Amino acid sequence: MNVAPALQWFATQGWTPFPFQHEIWQAYADGESGMIHSPTGTGKTYAAWFAPLLEWLAEQPETSVHVNGKQIAPPLRVLWITPLRALASDTANALQAPLEYLNVPWTVETRTSDTSLTIRNRQRNRLPTALITTPESLSLLLARDNAVMLFSDLCAVVVDEWHELLSTKRGVQTELALARLRRWRPELRTWGLSATVGNLDAALRTLIGVADYERGEVPCGRLVQGDLSKQLLIQSIIPERIERFPWAGHLGLSLLPRVLQIVDANRTTLIFTNTRNQTERWYQEMLEMRPEWAGEIALHHSSLDADAREWVENGLRTGKLKCVVCTSSLDLGVDFPVVDAAIQIGSPKGAARLMQRAGRSGHQPGVASIITCVPTNTLELLAVSAARDAIAQGQLENRPSLINPQDVLVQHLVTVGLGGGFTSGVLYREVRTTQAYRTLTPAEWAWAVDFVAGGGAALHNYPEYNRLQQEDGKYVVTDKHVAQAHRMSIGTILGDAQLQVQYVRGAKIGNIEESFVTRLKRGDKFTLAGQVLEFVRLHEMKVWVRKAKNSKGVIPRWFGGSLPLSEELTSHIREKLRQAHDEIYNDAEMRALHPIFQLQAKWSRIPLPDELLIEVTHTRDGYHLFFYPFEGRLVHEGLAALMAYRLARLQPITFTLAANDYGFELLSPEAPSFDEALAGGLLSVDGLLDDILHSLNASELAKRQFREIARVAGLVMQRFPGGQKTMKQLQASSSLIYDVLANYDPANLLLEQAQREVLQSQLEATRLQRTLERIARGKVVVERVPRPTPFAFPLLIDHLRQTVSSETLEDRVRKMIERYEKWADEPA
């Protein structure tokens, strides 16, 4: 293989290719697929991009087409899948860069929901030579009736930031799309670009697919390691005064002056937060303290208008911006070489995530990446200390592939039905070549086909309402309404209905969720994109606003919950607790936590890794049980529901539940029979699965999970910014639909999926079981405390609560009303 063109262009940039880049070019030329594993900023993009470029340069004389003496761009050869549409235009620039020098007549274009209508129309019949797109937009292309033709020259698929897609439904959607493309183009080569994850081999297998059992092919893939030697430094801003009662979220902003010092001392700083709400809040506070920075600092999150995001990305590229406050929207992608400092607001949540964010700074060779963590409550320092240990020991999180998600499959069937149709047996075989569906049984497959072609068992009486029709033995979509509705709702990202926000005269600003809009009255102020806006009216699915004179407005919340602590991190945290228990304080974070641990030890106890601490107390709110397994929020939510369910079997009682990464709380107006329950197997592993299933329904956890499933499977129509009004007739909340299905179609597999997803991915039932087994092997320590302890405090003030009740609705209402009556009788 001739790599000379690559060497020449690299030389013009002052680079020499790394050995791993050579390895990939050769492997690609040999027809191999694989995955490149290397941190950001080490040349993954060109490693992948030059592979098909070099191939084309080698065979160019035969394949190039001339019209009037001019070479015209070849049809689609390279598909570049990116998880974030924000990355697309940057990637396009990077791919475009060497083309002119190499005299390659390729066109490079993006196609995402941000792409203009003109370009999209042009792409209707002919795609560019290299197309950069998201999994959703790729599915939309597969839903075209000319889909096979569009991809008939495709040679390579590159999946950028593959680790981000793994373990998500978008990843499964990508797997299904890849299976489709491989069937049309058996010689297709797939290359993934991934940062470090704990299970690289599984990530590779998921990318390239599994064997087609009937044909007996076993695709093999190559794992290529890039340069992994980057040095990483994790530090924290330690509050001068340690609050011994950690109040979630309140601490962070008091540390703002010290964050500003870091921003001052560096050229360009990226401030990462965990939520969009936090991003808006920090940006607002920064401007308030440093009004002279207006125009030099910016914010970036996925609910901002595309133009605004692009402006920020350009500002970062040209070094015009001093600081950008952002969410995970800037975790990934093409580097901004000027960034020399990274700051993490709030818990890092996972070791790999912190590493990724740190890696956004310090790109020059030999320079360490530094990230400074800013706790929003003092206990978060514990997670920072634990993350540093985990990274030092190379214990990064695994990202397992999802298994048989029925909702994504149902959506895919309609996509394929639109994109030329399918016969059941052939598509079943194709779908089984994905890692996600390799164990899909014929019965599960038949259910999915029946669900879209026959409406499911409950709807066999309504043949006219099917999404798919059979024509000449093929399942196809013939109905225009179905086609339109499906195209509008393709995708797997969960979100409440998003409404576009726009100035009464002028520009679009971004999106906010419908649930937030419904609480707004004319004249109410809210903040978006760092602007204080006054709500004028809601009209035709748009939120019309004008600029407000006030300096502050309510900051919207967006759905899309916060990440739980990873299992790797929780085990390191329990180890940290042992150190605290033994009075070993060997880093700045742990030393800062000393006063909290001291008070916790005085009032109650610091649990050892083999102990489960339970605190029992009583306040004017009622009776509290605090449990501290230190296993991450998801496991705690599951355990909380389980404990509440088991306790509620002993007496009619209603619990409200709160959970965080460290523990959970059960609160009830009456004293629960706790001692009796503890003696009778409250924490037992016996009957676990059965009890969990019951507690899922009791706590509405399954219903909550159904929200996403209903949307992906097309049961809930998503409203889009600027979408049509007619969709309004199709509004029903997923919880209402859940009830309808539970009442009138209880065998519906989507309900079962909701339960399974809560069990597997949400509550991680196996992890929950492991936790209970760990507790069973160890000791339960019950402390009766006169008042809530430092560990209890963050739970106490958490208002997002689940309910588990063994009382009738009538009784609960009666008690609530009696309480109002009592208030009414009290003298004012």
Add this chain to the structure above:
Amino acid sequence: MTDAKFEVAGETLTLMPERAIYWERNKTLLIADPHFGKSATFRAHGIPIPEGNLNSDLARLTQAITRTGADKVIVLGDLLHTVLGRDDETLGSVQMWREQHPDLQITLVRGNHDRHAGDPPDVWQMQCVDAPITKPPFVLTHQPEPSADGYVLAGHLHPLALLEGKGKQSLKLPCFWFGTEQAILPAFGSFIDGMVVRTVATDRVFVVTPGSVQRI
């Protein structure tokens, strides 16, 4: 079944867990927002929602009629959800129900959905009138708006009340919402989402559970 009585504009109204008001002096049952054919509308768009709500809603209406002995029903708007929802199943089920209650006098005060969905078929024998109509001391309408002609009874909002209890408990339940000039009925249809209403001190609110109506 635990009803609640409420006196307004000099009349006694019975608020029923069936999500209906019985006006005893006039032997009239009032309901709002049945939205019949909503699941059929979903199916017409290829969204597989099974039927089931319609028959349970009709059974609940029968129960309210049987318990009260009403001879008149007035629907305060949004009887049918959409034109597409007028499928054989929906029309047939309601017609069958109608045939079991041949002597009942039914009036529809048209609401915003009825304008697009169209009037019910003739065989349902419902008198259809534009809102508002006056039945002193009440003005019956769909969209709430105070009137000089009397105390207004309306629907349209699908009101929910938020209840808060000890131990940070909270519940959202459909409600009857009586203000000083008008009252809003809960949505009669069960495949309908609601909206939590903001009440003021002078309002009287009654929440609906499957077996009771309770004043808060």
